Amino acid sequence: MARQIRSLIELTSKQTAEFLASLGDRSNDKARVKTIKDAMKAKYNVIL
Amino acid sequence: MAPKLDEKGIIIERLRQEHVWLLSAFDCGSESENSFLRQDALANQQAHLSETYLLMEKSAKKALSYLTLTFGSFKLAGDRKLSGTKVKKKPFRIFANNMPCLLVAKLATDKSEVGRGAATHLLKFAIQKAKEIDSIMALRFLALDAYAGKADFYQKKGFKIAYKPRKTDKTVTLYLELFI
Numbered sequence: 001m002a003r004q005i006r007s008l009i010e011l012t013s014k015q016t017a018e019f020l021a022s023l024g025d026r027s028n029d030k031a032r033v034k035t036i037k038d039a040m041k042a043k044y045n046v047i048l
Numbered sequence: 049m050a051p052k053l054d055e056k057g058i059i060i061e062r063l064r065q066e067h068v069w070l071l072s073a074f075d076c077g078s079e080s081e082n083s084f085l086r087q088d089a090l091a092n093q094q095a096h097l098s099e100t101y102l103l104m105e106k107s108a109k110k111a112l113s114y115l116t117l118t119f120g121s122f123k124l125a126g127d128r129k130l131s132g133t134k135v136k137k138k139p140f141r142i143f144a145n146n147m148p149c150l151l152v153a154k155l156a157t158d159k160s161e162v163g164r165g166a167a168t169h170l171l172k173f174a175i176q177k178a179k180e181i182d183s184i185m186a187l188r189f190l191a192l193d194a195y196a197g198k199a200d201f202y203q204k205k206g207f208k209i210a211y212k213p214r215k216t217d218k219t220v221t222l223y224l225e226l227f228i
Contacts, residue, residue: 005098005153006193007120009221015211016125022208023225032206033228039175045106046173047061 053105053112053164060173063089063100067111070102074111076156084154085114092116098153101173103166113157113166115174120151120191122210122223149189149223150178171205175226182226190226193219 011019061067071086089100098118102111124145152174157166178190191210194202199209199220207222 005092005116005118005151007118007151007153008123009120009149009191009193009210010123011125011211013125018211019122019124022210025208028203028206028208030206031204032224035205035224036175036179036226036228039172040179042055042169042172042176044055044169044173044176045059046101047059 050161050164053103053166053169055169057106058112058166058169059104059106060170061102061104063093063102063114065090067102070109070111074114074158075160077159078156081154081156084116085111085156089114089116089154092118100154101170103170111158112161112164113170114154115152115170116154117174117177118151118153120149120153122147122149122189122191147189148187149191150174150181150187152190152192155192167201175224178226188225188227189223191221191223193221196220 068090074085075082085100089098092098093100098116100114100116103113103115104111124147126145152171155167155170155174174190178187181187192202192207195218196213199222202222202224203209205224207224210221210223213220
């Protein structure tokens with residue numbers, strides 16, 4: 001990560017195709033779902 | 049190494065002016081992340097451009113790790129040919145060129161605190177924030193650029209590499225789809 005924030009992730013044609021293809025890849029979905037469920041269970045003391 | 053951090057033993061505080069004295073002691077080993085926290089994070093927050101959170105132990109006023117969130121977007125190439133891509137569902141049809149995401153712009157841990165789980169807690173917190181946003185305005189992705197050596201950490205948590213990085217890229221773009 002550079003100091004400057006790259007908020008626009010600009011994809012080339014090839015990268016766009018790879019990104020769109022990755023959307024359909026569900027091979028690691030158990031880990032993803034577990035991560036989200038674990039996160040939603042966590043209770044943090046937050047001061048805003 | 050100090051023991052793993054427990055949810056009950058930590059506090060997450062939104063960055064405020066009162067924290068500035070803490071920041072000079074923070075050292076994650078990367079000058080860009082250190083400089084961002086010390087010089088840019090509060091100014092960006094005051095300008096409503098990003099939000100930064102510090103993770104601290106309740107027992108000590110020390111920033112162990114920090115997280116900066118902002119909105120981002122995947123900008124798709126306009127000349128893409130969608131036919132032939134192995135995508136089961138194509139929600140991107142409604143977006144001409146951009147797919148919004150919540151961006152983990154910064155996530156760094158003081159090098160003396162690495163291995164205690166601080167970054168994992170802040171990542172969980174980021175997911176909670178992303179789900180909150182998703183519940184009111186629809187958000188599909190939490191995304192970030194990780195140093196190449198750190199990509200495994202995210203992939204084990206279900207993040208996907210957005211596209212194959214070039215040899216010259218120092219970072220890898222990863223994303224987590226937020227729906228269950």
